[in-house]
Amino acid sequence: MPELPEVETIKNELSPHVIGRTISRLSFSWEGIVRQPSLEEFSTRLIGQKITGVGRRGKYLIFSLSSGQALIIHLKMTGSLWLKEPEKFVRAIIHLDDGTNIYFRDPRKFGIMWLVDDEKSVGVKLGPEALGKELTARVLAERLSKRTAPIKALLCDQGLVAGIGNMYADEALFTAKIHPMRAGGSLSKEEVKRLHKAIREVLRAGINEKGASTDTYFRPSGQPGTAHSQFRVAHRRGESCPLCGTPLERIPVRKRGSYFCPKCQKP
DNA sequence: CCCGGAACCTGAAGGC
DNA sequence: TGCCTTCAGGTTCCGG
Numbered sequence: 001m002p003e004l005p006e007v008e009t010i011k012n013e014l015s016p017h018v019i020g021r022t023i024s025r026l027s028f029s030w031e032g033i034v035r036q037p038s039l040e041e042f043s044t045r046l047i048g049q050k051i052t053g054v055g056r057r058g059k060y061l062i063f064s065l066s067s068g069q070a071l072i073i074h075l076k077m078t079g080s081l082w083l084k085e086p087e088k089f090v091r092a093i094i095h096l097d098d099g100t101n102i103y104f105r106d107p108r109k110f111g112i113m114w115l116v117d118d119e120k121s122v123g124v125k126l127g128p129e130a131l132g133k134e135l136t137a138r139v140l141a142e143r144l145s146k147r148t149a150p151i152k153a154l155l156c157d158q159g160l161v162a163g164i165g166n167m168y169a170d171e172a173l174f175t176a177k178i179h180p181m182r183a184g185g186s187l188s189k190e191e192v193k194r195l196h197k198a199i200r201e202v203l204r205a206g207i208n209e210k211g212a213s214t215d216t217y218f219r220p221s222g223q224p225g226t227a228h229s230q231f232r233v234a235h236r237r238g239e240s241c242p243l244c245g246t247p248l249e250r251i252p253v254r255k256r257g258s259y260f261c262p263k264c265q266k267p
Numbered sequence: 268c269c270c271g272g273a274a275c276c277t278g279a280a281g282g283c
Numbered sequence: 284t285g286c287c288t289t290c291a292g293g294t295t296c297c298g299g
Binding site for chain 1: 292
Binding site: 032077078106107146147148 | 269270271273275277278
């Protein structure tokens with residue numbers, strides 16, 4: 001599942017291949033992949049535009065265009081962008097003027113792309129960037145205060161903090177030794193401080209490893225990332241805690257599988 | 268505003 | 284072998 005480290009990796013590895021290139025053609029095998037405007041308008045407005053930059057806000061990819069508009073892509077759970085043709089599940093292709101093709105691979109058809117007039121509109125409902133300077137421990141504490149929802153659910157709430165998803169939330173909570181079901185507002189100052197540090201650590205490690213390929217995530221080259229090999233609890237069903245050896249548990253939090261150590265992360 | 272649950276999708280995995 | 288059910292989870296929408 002692409003979360004901040006995965007989207008950041010795609011941004012970094014795609015950039016040198018697309019910046020300065022002009023979109024020459026678009027093709028679709030799944031029309032639902034375009035959210036707005038209409039498929040036809042989407043194509044006519046994009047063709048001929050130069051890609052001037054590639055950015056990221058939370059889990060959104062932002063392709064800045066010469067017109068000032070921006071192409072926004074969200075990969076949701078199973079999407080990935082390839083520079084070589086994948087064997088299956090190609091839903092759309094962005095053709096560039098130098099022969100480069102960007103293949104939007106998405107087995108489950110959740111991913112979407114759309115055009116916006118101003119790329120700043122992407123972030124209006126998003127909280128501060130999980131790795132941004134604005135997200136200090138103090139800001140995180142303020143945002144969690146008085147919240148009664150489970151901390152695991154709040155970490156995954158993009159309006160609270162942008163970029164964290166299911167996997168890295170589990171990793172951050174384990175690192176900070178906090179139970180996923182704890183009410184967000186019940187965390188002590190010390191716990192929030194630990195959590196803030198843990199968030200930065202696990203996301204930076206994820207980026208260094210080029211993302212986690214637990215399921216359908218691939219880098220633009222088609223290669224997997226290696227971050228999942230560093231995970232200590234996330235997706236480690238049936239394994240033991242790397243710190244104390246206690247069998248890991250898995251509970252649903254808002255229907256999302258949550259892995260944790262019952263001894264290191266007390267309720 | 269806050270919280271929780273359904274819907275969107277389909278391949279993979281497990282049960283019988 | 285094959286059919287059926289369940290699971291996977293990011294975002295949006297809706298009801299309380």
